[in-house]
Amino acid sequence: MSERVNVEKKSPSPGTPETGTNSAQAGVSAAKAGAVLPSLGPVGMLRWAWTQLTSMRTALFLLLLLAVAAVPGSLFPQRPANPAVVTQYIKDHPDYGKILDSLQLYDVYSSAWFSAIYILLFISLIGCVVPRAIVHYKAMRSQPPRTPARLSRLPEYGTLVVPADAGIPASRAIDDAAALLKKRGYRVDVRDRDGDRPSLGAERGFLREVGNLVFHTALIGVLVSVAAGGLFGYSGQRILVEGDTFVNTLVGYDQFTPGTNFQSSQLEPYSIQLDKFHITFDRESKGKFGQPIDFKADVTTKENPGAPAKQEVLKVNDPLSLGGTSIYLTGNGYAPVVTVRDGAGNIAMQGPVVAKLQGDNYYSSVVIKVPDAKPEQLAFAGFFLPTAFITKEGVSFSGDPELFNPQLTLNSYYGDLGLDSGSPQNVFELDVKKLTPLNARNLPTKGIVLTPGTTHTLPNGKGTISFDGVKRYVGVDIHHNPGQGYALFFALLAVAGLVTSLYVNRRRVWVRTGTHEDGRTMVEYGLLARGEDHRLAGEAAAIRALLSAAWPLDDRPADDSGADSQPVPSATADNDRADTGARADAGTQASTDQPAADFIQSTAGSPESKKDQ
C-alpha cells in the first residue's frame, strides 16, 4: 500500500492530505534514505544498510531469492530425509557429487546460505513491522487528517444540494453527515461546525493495517515455533511384532533422534502392545489388484506401568496420542517364527524374525543370527515369500501379498558372527565373509526350503531349523514436537491477519458544507482509499444514497458530473472509474486564493445562477 503512493506525487494543493505520509515504512525509509548517505562514516553506513534491508524492495528481492533457494532441495537428495541415498548419490557421481556436498546442496534447508536468506528476510520483516506498528498506533489515536482544500481532486468526489426550503443549514447538514458516517463505522471529526464552511474528516478500516502487522508478526511466530520444536522435540522408530510391547524409554527404541535440548527425563514410560495387525488388500480393481487398501493395528496401551490397560486402534492417518507423543503407523511386514536348535539339541533361538520388504507382494529378505548356538554360532540368510511361486528358470517370486503359500528359502552358515566384539551390526544384514556356508544353492547340500510346520536338519550335525508360523509386524514412528501447537496457532493468526488486510478497506471521507448565496445548502464530499480498494466507488455511492435519504433529496446529481456516479453500490465496484468527472470543472473554476469556494459558491447545479453570470 505504501511506496507506490508516495513521494513521486509531491505537489497536490497545500490542503490535500499528503499521501506520501500514508505509509510508515515508506515515510521512514524515504526520510532516512534522503538524510543519510553512506559517506557518513560507520554509523551512517549501518543506518544506510538498515534502511536498505528494511525496504520493501529488499523484502521482495529476499522473498524471490528464498523461492529460488528452496528449489535445489527438491532436485538433490537431502540428508535429513535419506542419508543413505545421499551417500549413494555421491558415489554415483564422482565428478560433482563432492562439490555439491561442499555447497551444502544435500542439506539445503539447514545450509548457511538458505539460513542467511530467511534470517535476513525475518530481520527485514522485523525492521519493517516495528516502525509501521508504531506509526499505525499513533494514527489510530489521532484525528482524521484535516479537510483538503479541494475535495474535487480526490479519486471519488460528489456533490449534493439541499434546497433552501428544506430548513437544513450547513451546520446541521454536517452533523447529519457525521452521525451517518459514525454509524457506518467511521471515526469522525467535525471541524469549524458553526463557521462558514463546516467540514468533517472521517476514517475507517484501521484493521487493515492491524491485520497486515498481525500477519507479518505471526510469520515470525511460526518460525520461532518451528525452531523450538527442533530444540525440545524428539522422534524415534520401533518395530513391533504381534505380541511385542514397546515401553517409552531410550532402550525401547530401535532408532532415536533427540532434539538439541532433549533430556531423557522427558520420556514418559507409557507402553503399547501390538495385539493384532490387519491388512485389507484390493481384490476389486484391475490395475491395483493386491494393493493394500487398509491397515489397522489393534493395540493395548498403558499411560504408565501402573495405569489400567486400554484397547485402541492405530491406523494410517490416525495416530495415537500418549504421554505427550504421537504414535504413527508407518510400515508393516511379515515376521516368520522360527526355532533353531544347535548341535547339542538345545534351543538356541526361538521367535519371530522381522523380514525386510524387498519387492512386490511382500517379497522380503530374512537374516537370522544365532550367536547362542554351540559349539559354533549359526546364521541364516534368504527370503520369505507369502505366496511362493517358482518360474521355469527357477526364479522364485511372491504371487500375492496374502499368506497363501508361505515359504522360507535360506542359506545357512556357521562360524564367528563377530557379535562379541561389541561393534554394532545391522540386524538386517549378514556379513558372510568370515563364515563357512553350510547350505546354499550352489553346494551339494542345496538351499533350505521351509514351509510352516517343517524342519530342516543342517548338515554335519550342526543343528536344525524349524519354521513354526508367521506373524505380522508394524513399524511405528514416535514423535514429540512441543512447537507444533504454537506453530498452528501462529499460522491461523497469520491467515486471519492476511484475510483482514486483504479485505478490510481503509478509507477516508471528507464532507464540507456551506450555504450558497441563494440560500441552498451545498454539500460536497470526497473519498480516498489507502491501498488497493476496488470498492471505493461503491462506498461513495452508498454514502451518497444515505445522505440523500437523510435529507430526503431526490437523488438527482447536483451537476452533470454526478451523472456517472451510480447509486447502486455493488454494481459500481470498479477500480477504473475512480474519478467522477467534476474535478475537471472544479480545477478550472477554482480561484487560487480561495480554493474552498470552488463548489459551494459555484454555479453548479443552479440553472438560475448560470443565467446570472
Place this chain on the structure above:
Amino acid sequence: MFPINETMGQYSELFMLLAAGTYTVAFIAFAWDLAKSSKTLRAVDLKAAELSGAETARVPVGAGVGGSSVAVDRADSEVSGPVGRAERPTSSVSGSQANGAGVTADGGMRYGAERRVPARVAVALAVLGAAIHAAGVITRAIGAGRVPWGNMYEFLTTGAFVAVAVFLLVLIRRDLRFLGTFVIGLAIIMLVAASIAFWTPVGHLVPALQSYWLIIHVSIAVLSSALFTLTFAMSALQLVQSHRQKTIAAGGADKLGFMRLVPNALSLENLSYRINAIAFVGWTFTLMFGAIWAEKAWGRFWGWDTKEVWTFVIWVVYAGYLHARATRGWTGTRAAWLSIVGYLCVVFNFTIVNQFFNGLHSYSGL
C-alpha cells in the same frame, strides 16, 4: 469402504470424452468470436474515422458499452492523475486512453449492449460441455465410491472441471469472454492429457490418502489452482496488451487487432490482482492444511518433501507478487511476470514433481 463400480467408471470416461469434444467446438466458437469481433471493431473504427474525422474515432466503440467508458473519456481531460492512485508506469492508463477507447475493450469488463453471436454460442457450448464434464466427474466419484481426486487422472479431470466452472461463474458478473480460448483450450489439454498420459481405472485410495484431509486439502488446492489459471491467462494477455498499447502510443501499427476485445493492461492487472489475492489465501490454506495432514500422516508437519518444497515455492512467489504490487517499479509488467512464473510453478508442481520426483507424495497412481 464403498465397492468399486466399473460401469460407472466407464460412463465417466465416456462423459469426459464427450465433454472434451464439446469444449473443442466451444473453443472454435471463442476463436471465431475473437477473429470476427476484431474485424467488426476495426470496421466501426474506420467508418467513424471516415465520417467525422480522427477526433471522434474513439467514441463509437467504447461508448455505449458501459457507464465506465464515460469515465474513461473524462480521464483524458484530467491532466494531473487523481491523487492517491497508484502510479503504474509499465501498464499506464494514459497510454491506452490517449489512443481512444476503441483500442481496447471496456476496462470494467461489463457486458455491453452489442450482441456477439459467436461469443454467445461459445459460452452456451462451454456450459453444455461443463455440464457433461460434471456428469463425468460425478460418475467417477460414484464409481470409485469416494471424492474424485485421488490420482493424477482425477486431479486433471476434476481440476479442468473446476477451472471451467470458475470461469463460467465469473462470467456471470464480468465479461471475461476474451479469456474463453485460453481457459477452454487449457481444459481440453488437461482432459486429453488425463485420458492419454494419465489414464487410471477407478480404484480404491491407498491408505495414506484415506483421510478427510484429502477432501479439504486437495479441493482447496484445486480451486486455488483454477483461480491461478485465470490470472495466468490474464497476466499473459496483460503483457501482450501492454506491449500493444505502447506500440500504438508510439505511433506504431496495430498488428494484434484481436486484442481489441481485451481490456487495457491496467484493468487486466487490477482484476487479476483481485483474483490472485483470493487464490493466495486459498493457497495459504492449502499449505497449512497440507502441513496439518502431514502431521497426522507422517508425524511431522513440515519435512521439505519435494511436494512441500514446491508448494512453499509457489506460496512465496505469489507473496512476492503481492509485494510487487505494493513496490514502486514492480507493478504492471513485472508483477504480471511474477504471476506467470507462479503459475508455471503450479504446473511444474503438478506435472513434473508428481511424476518424476520421489517423495512421500508419490500418489500419481501411475
